[in-house]
Amino acid sequence: MQNRADDLPRRRRLPAVLAGLGFLAILAVALVGAAGRIRSIPPEPAVAMTQIGPVDAADPAPAPARFTSVAVRLQKNQTLNQALFSLRLAAAEVNEVVEALRGHFPFRKARPGDQLRLERTAEGDLHRFTYRQGAADEWVVERLPDGTLESAKRPVELTTEVARVAVTIESSLYESLARAEEDPGLAVLAADVLAWDVDFYQDVRSGDRMRILVEKVYADGKLLRYGEVLAAEYDGVATGRKRLFRYTDATGQTSYFDDDGVSARRGFLKSPLKYAHITSSFGRRRHPVLGYTRAHEGVDYGAPTGTPIWAVGEGAVRQAGWKGGCGKAVVLKHRNGLETIYCHLSRVAVSAGKQVSQKQIIGYVGSTGLSTGPHLHFAVKSGGRYVNPLQLKVPRDSPLPASALPDFREKTAPLRAQLAGPVALN
C-alpha cells in the first residue's frame, strides 16, 4: 500500500510532461541558447571588466546598485590564492575569501578551467565572489549587512527535457552518436536497454538505424547528463526491428516492454560483453568491433583487455579463478539448467558460491591461459554438453497482464509518436 501511494504522483506526472513535450522542446532550445550566451565567459581574455546591473532582477532593490565584475579561469599550476590575486583582490581580501570558503569548499578539487568571478560595489567594496566548477557546482561568498563574508554552495537549478536522437550507423554506435553531437555515453545507456535483443559487439551493420528518446538533464541551461531512456528502437540487418518502451506498472515496477506489452527481459542477455566505452591500444578514434569466431565448443569474442564481462543471466557462481587452459575463468549455473563459462579473463570480479544477477559484472577480458591475444571465450553447457551460444533461443520473461494493457498503450502512445519523429510531407 505504501508503494502505491508513493507512486501516484510519479505516474500522474508522466502524461503531463509528455503532453508538453512538443513545444517544450522548442522553448528549451530558445532558452538554452539565451542562457548559454549570458553565462558564457570569454575564453581568451584572462581578465574582463564589465559593468553589470543588479544580478537578481527579482530583488526589489530601492536604488539600482551597480557592480563591477571581473572573471578569470583557474590556470594550470595556479593556486586558488594566486587566482584570487589575479582578480585584483588585496591580500586582506584574499584571506577573507579563503576563510569564508573554508569548510564549504573542497580546495583540493580546484581544477584548471574553473571559473572565478568577483563583483565589487561602485564604492569598490567586495560584494560577491563566485567559484564555478563544471555545470552544476557553484560556491558563492557574499558580504552580509554586518560586514562579514558568508559562503555557501549554491544549488544549481536542474531541468529535464526529453530529446529524440536518431542516427544511421556507419561504423560504430559511438561514432554515429558523436556525429550527431551526442555524448557517446548515450551508446552505453541505449545498449543497456536493448541488451536482451542486440549484441552491440556483433550485430551492428553499416546502415542500421537507431532511435532513442532520452531525458536530458540541464544545469542552468547546459547539458549536465542523460536521464532515463524512455524508448529505444534498433532496426538492423542482423537484428530486425527491436523497439522498447519504459513503463511503470500499477505496482510501481519500472521496466522495458515491447510494442505488445511483453517484457524486454529474457533469461539470457544477447551478449556476454557489456557495451562500454573502451580506450584501448586499438586507438581512441575507432571503437573495436572485432567480431567473433566459432571455436572449440564456444564463441571467441575479440575485445580489448579490460572490457567488462557481465553475467548473461541470474545464477550461482560455481567456479571463479584459474581453470587450466581457460585461464582465469568464471562458471555460472543458471536456474534454467544451463551453465555459462567465461575464459581468459584478466580479472575475476566474483567468488565461488555467490549469487549473481543478470548484468552483474563478473570479470574483465584478458588473455590468460591458452590464449594468443585478448578475447573472451564464451561457452554454454546444457546437461553437461556444449551447445552453440549463438543458437540459443531464450524467451522473454512475461507479458503485462491483459488488465494493464490499456494503461500501457495510453502511456506509451506519446512515446511512440515522438520516437517516430516529424512526419515527412512527401
Ligand SMILES: [Zn+2]
Ligand atoms: Zn576460445
